Amino acid sequence: MTxxxxxxxxxxxxxxxxxxxxxxxxxxxxxxxxxxAERLGVVPMALYKxxxxxxxxxxxxxxxxxxxxxxxxxxxxxxxxxAAVRGTIRSARxxxxxxxxxxxxxxxxxxxxxxVLGHMETLTQLFLAGGLSPDxxxxxxxxxxNRIWGFSPELFNAPVGPTSARSRRTPPPDPAHYPGIxxxxxxxxxxxxxxxxxxxxxxxxxxxxxxxxxVARLHAQGWDSTR
Amino acid sequence: MTxxxxxxxxxxxxxxxxxxxxxxxxxxxxxxxxxxAERLGVVPMALYKxxxxxxxxxxxxxxxxxxxxxxxxxxxxxxxxxAAVRGTIRSARxxxxxxxxxxxxxxxxxxxxxxVLGHMETLTQLFLAGGLSPDxxxxxxxxxxNRIWGFSPELFNAPVGPTSARSRRTPPPDPAHYPGIxxxxxxxxxxxxxxxxxxxxxxxxxxxxxxxxxVARLHAQGWDSTR
DNA sequence: AGGGTAGGTGTACGCTGTACACCAGGTCAA
DNA sequence: TTGACCTGGTGTACAGCGTACACCTACCCT
Numbered sequence: 001m002t003x004x005x006x007x008x009x010x011x012x013x014x015x016x017x018x019x020x021x022x023x024x025x026x027x028x029x030x031x032x033x034x035x036x037a038e039r040l041g042v043v044p045m046a047l048y049k050x051x052x053x054x055x056x057x058x059x060x061x062x063x064x065x066x067x068x069x070x071x072x073x074x075x076x077x078x079x080x081x082x083a084a085v086r087g088t089i090r091s092a093r094x095x096x097x098x099x100x101x102x103x104x105x106x107x108x109x110x111x112x113x114x115x116v117l118g119h120m121e122t123l124t125q126l127f128l129a130g131g132l133s134p135d136x137x138x139x140x141x142x143x144x145x146n147r148i149w150g151f152s153p154e155l156f157n158a159p160v161g162p163t164s165a166r167s168r169r170t171p172p173p174d175p176a177h178y179p180g181i182x183x184x185x186x187x188x189x190x191x192x193x194x195x196x197x198x199x200x201x202x203x204x205x206x207x208x209x210x211x212x213x214x215v216a217r218l219h220a221q222g223w224d225s226t227r
Numbered sequence: 228m229t230x231x232x233x234x235x236x237x238x239x240x241x242x243x244x245x246x247x248x249x250x251x252x253x254x255x256x257x258x259x260x261x262x263x264a265e266r267l268g269v270v271p272m273a274l275y276k277x278x279x280x281x282x283x284x285x286x287x288x289x290x291x292x293x294x295x296x297x298x299x300x301x302x303x304x305x306x307x308x309x310a311a312v313r314g315t316i317r318s319a320r321x322x323x324x325x326x327x328x329x330x331x332x333x334x335x336x337x338x339x340x341x342x343v344l345g346h347m348e349t350l351t352q353l354f355l356a357g358g359l360s361p362d363x364x365x366x367x368x369x370x371x372x373n374r375i376w377g378f379s380p381e382l383f384n385a386p387v388g389p390t391s392a393r394s395r396r397t398p399p400p401d402p403a404h405y406p407g408i409x410x411x412x413x414x415x416x417x418x419x420x421x422x423x424x425x426x427x428x429x430x431x432x433x434x435x436x437x438x439x440x441x442v443a444r445l446h447a448q449g450w451d452s453t454r
Numbered sequence: 455a456g457g458g459t460a461g462g463t464g465t466a467c468g469c470t471g472t473a474c475a476c477c478a479g480g481t482c483a484a
Numbered sequence: 485t486t487g488a489c490c491t492g493g494t495g496t497a498c499a500g501c502g503t504a505c506a507c508c509t510a511c512c513c514t
Contacts, residue, residue: 009461010461010462032500032501032502033501033502033503034500034501034502042462042463043462043463043464044502044503045462045463045464045465045503045504045505046461046462046463048502048503048504049460049461049462050461053502053503054501054502054503107334107380112400113400114400114404117400117404117405117408118404118405120382120405120408121404121405121406121407121408124405124407124408124410124411125406125407127407128407128410133414134410134411134413134414134415135411135414135415135418137407137411138411138414138415138425139429139430139433141382141411142379142382142425142430142433142434143379143430143433143434143437143438144382145379145380145382145434146380148382152369152370152372153334153372153373155347155368155369155372155375173339173340173341173344177341177344177345177348178344178345178347178348178351179348179352180348180351180352180354180355180364181344181347181348181351183351183355183361184351184361184362184364184365184368186361187360187361187362187365188361188362188365191362191452191453198365198369202366202452203366203369203370206366206369206370206452207369207370207372210370210437210438210441210442210445211370211437211438211441213441214437214438214440214441215437218437225418225429225433226418236492236493237492237493259469259470259471260470260471260472261469261470261471269493269494270493270494270495271471271472272472272473272474272493272494272495272496273492273493273494275472275473276491276492276493277492280471280472281470281471281472
């Protein structure tokens with residue numbers, strides 16, 4: 001009998017799953033066609049039988065992440081849309097926290113895949129089902145922006161991307177020149193003495209709250225974009 | 228007399244200005260060390276005498292853009308901070324609209340250069356001068372996120388990055404699967420029949436308005452992060 | 455029996471950032 | 485005046501990237 005050292009055959013899902021695993025383990029930059037192929041015990045060009053190009057691969061990685069999201073909770077009662085929207089977005093947030101590469105991956109996407117559109121559709125439906133006008137819903141989605149994916153842009157914290165601790169030619173900035181920033185930093189440390197950096201979870205919820213509250217208020221007063 | 232075919236000597240400002248010009252003309256992807264050096268009539272490695280590495284170069288490009296911003300308007304009167312903040316952010320928006328590459332460049336930055344911190348400091352000061360607590364100011368900055376740079380993430384429009392019109396293997400999505408999105412799209416076209424895509428300026432102002440209004444309301448009611 | 459196709463291989467190209475050695479010209483101290 | 489040093493531009497080289505293209509093999513279907 002011929003021993004068959006056959007590798008499990010490749011397929012698009014297998015390739016994408018391996019890419020996700022690689023990104024989870026070593027970051028998005030580690031996902032090159034060559035490294036990924038090596039992991040799969042295959043020659044780089046073999047991947048191109050399953051993905052169109054690297055962009056397509058990253059699109060697919062994001063799609064797979066979206067597939068992990070919880071199904072939208074059934075909105076219940078008046079103003080239930082608010083909780084439903086919040087829940088859906090929190091689920092997205094949980095997913096991108098599980099996959100640190102997702103943030104950067106999502107930011108660089110330009111294609112709206114069916115999965116991406118699906119998530120946007122879900123949220124849109126929740127707004128509409130809550131009685132919001134298509135008009136307000138439209139602008140509410142824009143207002144949320146990337147927050148529908150569960151992250152807000154970093155503002156104060158440094159280490160998002162690869163933490164290149166290389167020495168630069170420019171000296172570190174002198175805090176004395178930034179009394180305002182210093183003041184809020186001092187206030188923050190006074191409130192949370194043992195914390196390092198900002199509480200991203202708090203910031204996210206705070207932002208979501210201000211935004212959704214604002215939208216709800218506009219809804220209540222019958223806002224219309226043509227004033 | 229010896230004819231002197233001396234090229235204008237390089238310097239960091241010259242290099243950065245050339246990089247900005249190149250990005251303005253051909254996009255951020257066109258800014259490679261080789262292409263930039265070619266433009267300057269110099270060998271690629273010569274650039275490294277003036278910038279530490281490519282990251283440093285892009286940092287410097289963003290810094291130069293920030294230098295173009297209007298100085299902060301003097302806030303006047305009660306609630307003048309609101310107009311002042313709005314004006315400062317609008318000025319940033321004008322700058323990134325002049326330089327289409329800026330958006331992507333800013334999003335990928337991880338270093339807080341003095342110029343970057345300076346812009347954040349300016350806004351922080353405006354909030355504080357308006358009487359907002361350091362606490363609220365802090366979270367307001369987070370809430371604004373990248374909008375302090377004058378852009379919100381694209382949600383519906385496609386063509387931000389390089390418009391790769393390559394054919395993909397996945398077919399275009401069927402609009403019928405997205406009735407909610409379809410509904411708001413229909414509403415939008417009904418309101419602006421001759422428009423292509425969303426009105427980014429409107430979206431930006433709308434978002435800024437909801438956010439700042441929300442912050443002002445919290446300020447008025449003495450909001451505190453430790454409830 | 456034979457053609458088509460799906461999937462994996464191998465080679466090659468052009469592009470990227472940048473490390474490293476070198477070298478000319480100017481400045482400055484001995 | 486001489487020699488050391490520094491500044492800035494050069495040339496070569498390397499490793500890594502995405503991917504075009506030709507090929508080859510094994511299977512399915514008529």
